[in-house]
Amino acid sequence: MLNIPSIPKEEFKERVVKVQKAMKEEGYDLLLSYGNEAEPQYVRYFSNYWPSFETAGVLIPAEGDPLLLIGPESYTYASDRSMISEICRLKAFRESSEPEYPGHKLDTFNTVFERLLGDKPVRRFGVAGLPLMTIGVYEALAEALKVYGDVKIEKADDVVNKIRMNKTPNELACMRAAAEITAKTFDYVLENIRVGMTEQQVVGLALGKMHELGAERESYPLWVLTGKGSNQAISRPRNKKIEKGDMTFLQIGARVDGYASSIGRPVVFGKATDEQRELIEVGYKAQEAAIGMLKAGVPACEIAKQHVKNVTEWGYGDWLLYGPFHGNGTMEGEAPWIETSADFLLEENMAFCADIFLGSKEKEIGLRIEDVVVVTKDGSENLTNYPRKLFEIDC
Numbered sequence: 001m002l003n004i005p006s007i008p009k010e011e012f013k014e015r016v017v018k019v020q021k022a023m024k025e026e027g028y029d030l031l032l033s034y035g036n037e038a039e040p041q042y043v044r045y046f047s048n049y050w051p052s053f054e055t056a057g058v059l060i061p062a063e064g065d066p067l068l069l070i071g072p073e074s075y076t077y078a079s080d081r082s083m084i085s086e087i088c089r090l091k092a093f094r095e096s097s098e099p100e101y102p103g104h105k106l107d108t109f110n111t112v113f114e115r116l117l118g119d120k121p122v123r124r125f126g127v128a129g130l131p132l133m134t135i136g137v138y139e140a141l142a143e144a145l146k147v148y149g150d151v152k153i154e155k156a157d158d159v160v161n162k163i164r165m166n167k168t169p170n171e172l173a174c175m176r177a178a179a180e181i182t183a184k185t186f187d188y189v190l191e192n193i194r195v196g197m198t199e200q201q202v203v204g205l206a207l208g209k210m211h212e213l214g215a216e217r218e219s220y221p222l223w224v225l226t227g228k229g230s231n232q233a234i235s236r237p238r239n240k241k242i243e244k245g246d247m248t249f250l251q252i253g254a255r256v257d258g259y260a261s262s263i264g265r266p267v268v269f270g271k272a273t274d275e276q277r278e279l280i281e282v283g284y285k286a287q288e289a290a291i292g293m294l295k296a297g298v299p300a301c302e303i304a305k306q307h308v309k310n311v312t313e314w315g316y317g318d319w320l321l322y323g324p325f326h327g328n329g330t331m332e333g334e335a336p337w338i339e340t341s342a343d344f345l346l347e348e349n350m351a352f353c354a355d356i357f358l359g360s361k362e363k364e365i366g367l368r369i370e371d372v373v374v375v376t377k378d379g380s381e382n383l384t385n386y387p388r389k390l391f392e393i394d395c
Helices: 009-026 041-047 075-081 109-117 135-148 157-164 169-192 199-212 274-292 300-313
Strands: 030-035 056-061 067-070 087-089 125-128 153-155 223-226 247-252 254-256 263-269 325-327 334-338 351-360 365-375 380-382 391-393
Touching: 009 030, 009 041, 009 056, 009 157, 030 041, 030 109, 030 157, 041 056, 041 157, 056 109, 067 075, 067 109, 075 087, 087 109, 109 135, 125 157, 135 153, 157 334, 169 199, 169 247, 169 254, 169 263, 169 351, 169 365, 199 223, 199 247, 247 274, 247 365, 263 274, 274 300, 274 351, 274 365, 300 325, 300 334
Parallel strands: 030 125, 067 087, 125 153, 263 391
Antiparallel strands: 030 056, 056 067, 223 247, 247 263, 263 365, 325 334, 325 351, 351 365, 365 380
16 A cells, blocks of 8 residues: 555646636635644645744635745755745744744745735635634734724635535545555454444554555544443544443544545444444434435535434434535535535535444434545545445454
């Protein structure tokens, strides 16, 4: 699996051209595509740069070449990875311990605005990734914009989201490679997981194997949840040992050149009880039904409404938290979500995680069943397509 695909430099340039077209249509003079170490999607989408410790942004004018904005310490790193040649260091993007960097000449928002615009005005300014922005960066940005008058910092996530929802052939190649690595890693974990291991040790098995197979990193902080507490929809692995009889959900995802994958399956250690078996069967049935409704042109909300109806009729309506799909690409969980309030139609090459989470507050148990799927003209392609069966591990 070491013949790993990647996104070519030309495609990064095409993304800038596409977003500039959208900016002109919306009336934006500048767009800052902002991100951090945990959620680099908006920065990496245009530059391939993934910040570490510091934050970063890609500043895009309505016309002309973009700038990659980074923190003071990352120039050698950024210049080695960035698909954008012009890189500026800003104190505003420093790490949270706030060093001062005395003696270093750093750019400011005003100097980079002038570099891109000259004497042109800024009438409308957007930020993609605004919910991620720290107050320090926001205040520095707001102060810099005062030079141009009463300019509002506007949330512009959708300007970028609309162009990245439909995956290109190169993106799909990376996603397929990530899916293959994830599936092989899942196989390896199932072969080696044992009663007595801690959740953290099982995650260690997965991380080691996916890197051996060529993944750049995991898609998200992996987790393994066993027995009581497995109803945590978002979690981290504990130093808790797997015991005989536990139902455990494994959540594993590998990343290839920025593109995420994910597989979630419940595993029982020993013979499944009738209660465990029924819950797992409902989860599989719910995922199969939801995937079966995917097709270009279908209203997203109708899929979600049918999912809620199905799970409720099968007796697990009070176990629902969300679902049944969220976007997948440069993040394991990116826009859009397929939920009952969604107001869009499915389109070809939209990619989603078919993510079925069922959790009981009363019983403190739950499961997640997850695969990565791509919408096609006539249905969908399941990139991970991991077996849906009762996984029972001999004790």
